[in-house]
Amino acid sequence: MTTLGKEFGLPLPLIDVGNQSFWQGTAAGELRLQACEQCGEFRYPPAPACWNCHAMGGTWTAVSGKGFVYSWVIAHHAAHPGAADLVPYNIVIVELEEGPRLVSNLVDCPNEEIEAGLPVEALFEEVSDDVTLPRFRRSGR
Amino acid sequence: MNLKDEVAIVGIGQTEFSRGSGRTELDLACEAISAAIEDAGLDVGEIDGLTKYEMDGTLEISLVSALGIPNLRYFGQVGYGGSGQSSVVQMAAMGVATGQCDVAVCYRAMNGRSGLRLGLSRAGERAVGAFAYTDPFGMVSMAQRLGMFARRHMIEYGSTEEQFGHAAVTLRDHAQHNPKAIMYGRPITLEDHQESRMIADPLRLLDCCLESDGAVALVLTRADRAKTLRRKPVYIMSTAQATGPHADGIVFRPSLAVAESPLAARDLYARAGVGPGDVDVAMLYDHFTPFILIGLESFGFCGPGEAGPFVEEGNIRWPHGPLPVNTHGGSHSEAYVHGLTHVAEAVRQLRGTSTAQVDDAEIALVGSSVNQVSSALILRR
Numbered sequence: 001m002t003t004l005g006k007e008f009g010l011p012l013p014l015i016d017v018g019n020q021s022f023w024q025g026t027a028a029g030e031l032r033l034q035a036c037e038q039c040g041e042f043r044y045p046p047a048p049a050c051w052n053c054h055a056m057g058g059t060w061t062a063v064s065g066k067g068f069v070y071s072w073v074i075a076h077h078a079a080h081p082g083a084a085d086l087v088p089y090n091i092v093i094v095e096l097e098e099g100p101r102l103v104s105n106l107v108d109c110p111n112e113e114i115e116a117g118l119p120v121e122a123l124f125e126e127v128s129d130d131v132t133l134p135r136f137r138r139s140g141r
Numbered sequence: 142m143n144l145k146d147e148v149a150i151v152g153i154g155q156t157e158f159s160r161g162s163g164r165t166e167l168d169l170a171c172e173a174i175s176a177a178i179e180d181a182g183l184d185v186g187e188i189d190g191l192t193k194y195e196m197d198g199t200l201e202i203s204l205v206s207a208l209g210i211p212n213l214r215y216f217g218q219v220g221y222g223g224s225g226q227s228s229v230v231q232m233a234a235m236g237v238a239t240g241q242c243d244v245a246v247c248y249r250a251m252n253g254r255s256g257l258r259l260g261l262s263r264a265g266e267r268a269v270g271a272f273a274y275t276d277p278f279g280m281v282s283m284a285q286r287l288g289m290f291a292r293r294h295m296i297e298y299g300s301t302e303e304q305f306g307h308a309a310v311t312l313r314d315h316a317q318h319n320p321k322a323i324m325y326g327r328p329i330t331l332e333d334h335q336e337s338r339m340i341a342d343p344l345r346l347l348d349c350c351l352e353s354d355g356a357v358a359l360v361l362t363r364a365d366r367a368k369t370l371r372r373k374p375v376y377i378m379s380t381a382q383a384t385g386p387h388a389d390g391i392v393f394r395p396s397l398a399v400a401e402s403p404l405a406a407r408d409l410y411a412r413a414g415v416g417p418g419d420v421d422v423a424m425l426y427d428h429f430t431p432f433i434l435i436g437l438e439s440f441g442f443c444g445p446g447e448a449g450p451f452v453e454e455g456n457i458r459w460p461h462g463p464l465p466v467n468t469h470g471g472s473h474s475e476a477y478v479h480g481l482t483h484v485a486e487a488v489r490q491l492r493g494t495s496t497a498q499v500d501d502a503e504i505a506l507v508g509s510s511v512n513q514v515s516s517a518l519i520l521r522r
């Protein structure tokens with residue numbers, strides 16, 4: 001199968017003061033999400049306020065990286081020049097134990113074996129000087 | 142004040158729909174607007190309101206110069222692409238109803254095939270905002286983002302790729318009656334759908350809308366003035382738009398099996414004083430066929446999860462289905478002009494001039510379930 005490797009031609013994230021803590025976390029091998037200081041809810045993607053109780057701020061907190069596949073597609077059409085050598089590749093939405101969902105890729109899993117509810121865990125792949133992406137692999141139940 | 146029946150659509154115009162117009166978008170916009178004004182029996186110089194899609198490449202000032210509009214005194218732009226299908230009409234209607242302008246035009250002009258293709262994304266730029274958390278993983282097209290919704294609809298409700306295929310075949314069949322449709326003369330079968338190549342599994346090529354060049358324009362004025370004009374007025378009973386929680390980035394919403402359109406639907410029906418059972422014909426935003434299903438559920442034509450069988454059983458098929466949908470062929474088979482084609486077709490249905498005319502159509506619904514924002518209209522004759 002094709003995985004998304006180090007020859008990275010897809011769009012990189014713009015890292016700014018609002019989201020740099022997330023990317024510092026992945027570079028350190030941790031999935032760090034903001035937790036609300038008032039109600040405790042996690043959120044993702046990063047945001048300046050809590051969607052649940054509307055409190056500003058939040059504490060960057062390492063989460064388990066464990067979750068399950070909520071939805072997925074298999075990209076067959078290369079809609080971006082950087083995807084030309086990658087198709088067909090999977091894109092998954094993982095729901096973390098802590099609640100938030102992440103868009104990512106499942107590595108070391110044939111596309112036809114992806115299913116809803118599949119338990120997965122995070123791993124980290126450096127794709128550029130400043131970006132390490134969180135990806136997922138199957139985990140034991 | 143309530144907008145109900147205060148404003149009417151009195152003119153519609155469009156260009157040829159093609160895969161390559163060979164013209165500028167400004168040129169297309171001018172032609173569609175001029176045609177709509179001609180249809181209304183008005184003069185271009187009377188246009189004093191203009192609402193447009195923020196994504197549209199033409200500018201108000203360019204149109205003012207090109208068309209010779211002497212005093213444009215109400216104008217604005219709405220965001221989020223095809224979700225603006227009804228939002229541009231809402232904004233124009235608000236301007237007319239509150240006296241900000243007398244003759245308002247809404248339009249969309251796009252070289253969607255020969256120019257900027259919305260089905261592709263460009264290299265070189267870094268992803269920003271919520272898209273910084275999707276694009277680096279190769280989620281770079283709307284088919285990939287919205288395929289996630291199709292998958293959840295399949296997981297939660299048992300909807301099938303064949304049911305998406307039935308929607309595709311139905312819309313293509315409708316286009317066989319519409320000589321202006323790009324896919325006129327090119328019918329498909331369910332087998333063609335099932336054999337078409339995967340784009341973003343579970344979405345196949347024949348689940349995707351067209352990429353096309355063309356323009357559509359509408360003319361609105363007050364109901365009392367509409368009665369004096371050459372066309373039978375089509376009254377705006379209600380308008381609504383909505384966005385819901387976690388809309389940013391499209392795929393982070395709490396549920397991917399529904400859109401935010403139920404929120405718009407609630408306001409839409411309450412403001413119009415009618416319900417789904419009163420609607421004779423519906424124009425649902427169809428960038429991808431599963432959104433016909435989601436639209437049917439969102440606007441209350443089916444219960445949650447019931448739209449797959451509803452489509453498969455022929456309920457949206459003209460002429461015998463009880464709720465014909467996208468009788469022009471839709472974005473899937475007529476042309477993709479960010480859904481403004483759907484409003485034009487709703488007007489034709491209520492005038493009695495559709496190429497797939499629903500008998501005695503009195504009330505039409507136009508609605509989008511696009512999954513960042515949603516907008517909708519109820520029109521009557």
Ligand SMILES: [Zn+2]
Nearest residue numbers: 036039050053
């Ligand atoms: Zn909170």
